[in-house]
Amino acid sequence: MTSDQVYLALLEIFLLITVAQGLKISSNKARIPPLIMELITGLVLSPFALGEVINAFVGYQIFTINSYLLLFSEFSVILLIFASGLEHGFKSLRTSGYLASLAATFGAVLPFVGVFFYMNFFVSFPVAILMGAATAATSLAAVASIIESERLENEHYIKITLSAAAIDDVVAFIILSISLAIIDTGGLSFFELVKLTLKVVVSWVIIFLASVFIIPRIISVVSDSLVVDMSLLILFILVTVMITLGFSPIIAAFIAGVAIAESRKAERIRGMVKTMIAIFGSLFFITIGAQTNVFTFVSTDVLVQGSIITVLAIVLKFAGIFPFAYVYNKDIRKAIASSLGMIPRGEMGLVISSIAFSSGVFNQSDLSEVIFMSLTTTAIGAIAFERLTRKIAKNET
Structure with missing residues (x-):
């Protein structure tokens, strides 16, 4: 890559982040999730849409899918998932309770199984x-912004949502690990599938528990001036080790x-x-949008399949969580809330679609369908949750 191409790539990154930040600020009062504005930025300024028009107008290839943009995007997603782990912590996973754990497990497994069996009729395994x-x-x-602005953190019915969300991520990462292992291995008998699943789950649990036991002790003895450097070193060492073992770096x-x-x-x-997320965090979602041909959304197949996947994702997630939420709340409206x-699927759905697209498993239509599902859910x-929580609060005052 020449120095001119490097400068153009950096200019593209700065422009994309600036536009995304501007859209997020302008949409803040409307409470539109930032993720939506970041995706829209990428979709609109992609080389498939307005980006190509701007390139032709200025005479330079500013908006392209280049190696620098993809590199920063990969760094961005690792930061986002790292931050998600930091927010949860092992304590929240440990204290979630059996109802939250069951809600998270069934809420992740049901949509995974349902969408898999449906899509298996139309696409490759x-x-x-x-x-x-x-x-999942x-x-x-x-x-989260609704919970914070409405001061719902201490509401009884919100606690199962927060606890289940923590466990939900772990279940989803295990599902992803098993899915990638099955794809890498190829055709398996039922016995081989069970054996592979147990192997992945046991490996995952051993690495997870060993990390939770060892890493905090290392961080605790490091001086304050080196704690940030040490945490990044640990992050990248663990990424290297798990890639070597065949796991995804986001895990x-x-x-x-x-x-x-x-x-x-x-x-x-x-x-x-x-x-760091304030600077680079939006770049992953912008890049996903930029990699997607916006005109695929006018395809009947994409809209129909995307809508069916969305309905399955909503109905099966709700079906997996509601029974346990009702037992926990003893109130139908609060269980629904x-x-x-x-x-909402948001980040994780897009992270998985990014892995699938970059590895050549997904094509443009597949990527568009997942983006459609993520945006719609x-x-x-968010809208349904906000309206119902306000009604509950109004009835209790």
Whole structure:
């Protein structure tokens, strides 16, 4: 890459981040999830849309999918998943309770299985299983701002949502690990599938528990001036180890985040990560949007399949959570609210679709369908959750 191409790539990154930040600020009052504005930025300024027009107008290839943009995007997603692990911590996983654990497990497994079996009629096995995996995980970010602004953190019915969301991520990462292992291995008998699943789960649990036991002790003995450097070193060492063992780097990032959250110096590390995410965090979602041909959304097949996947993702997630939320709340409306808070997919669905697209499993249409599902579930879940929580609050005053 020449120096001119490097400068153009950096200019593209700065422009994309600036536009995304501007859109997020302007949409803040409307409470539109930032993820939606970041995706829209990428879709509009992609080389498939307005970006190509701007390139032709200025005479330079500013908006392109280049190696620098993809590199920063990969770094961005590792930071985002690392931050997710930091926010959860092992304590929240340990104290979630059996009802939250069951809600998270069934809420992740049902959409995964349902979407997989449906898509298996239309696409190849690898595409179907990763489509299912993309619908498994909840993104609490979409409703987090509502919980904070409405001061719902201490409400009884919100606690199961927060606890289940923590477990939900772990279940989704295990599903992703198993899915990737099955794709790599190829055709398996039922016995071989069970054996592979047990192997992945046991490996995952051993690495997870070992990390949670060892990493906080390392962080605790490091001087304050080196704690940030050490946390990043641990993150990248764990990423390297887990890639070598055949796991995705985002799984390593999550485990590192959960483990470091248990150290006494976790708050300082959270501050550093928040600063880095403020700069680079949006780049992953922008890049996903930029890699997607916006004109695929006018395709009848994409709209129909995307809508069916969205309906399955919403209905099966709700069906997996509601029974346990009702037992927990003893109130139908509050159980519905608890379940609606888990509807948005957001980050994890897009992370999995990015892995599938970059590895050649997904094509443009597959990527568009997952983006459609992520955007729609995020919007529907957040709006429905906000309206119902306000009604509940109004009735209780």
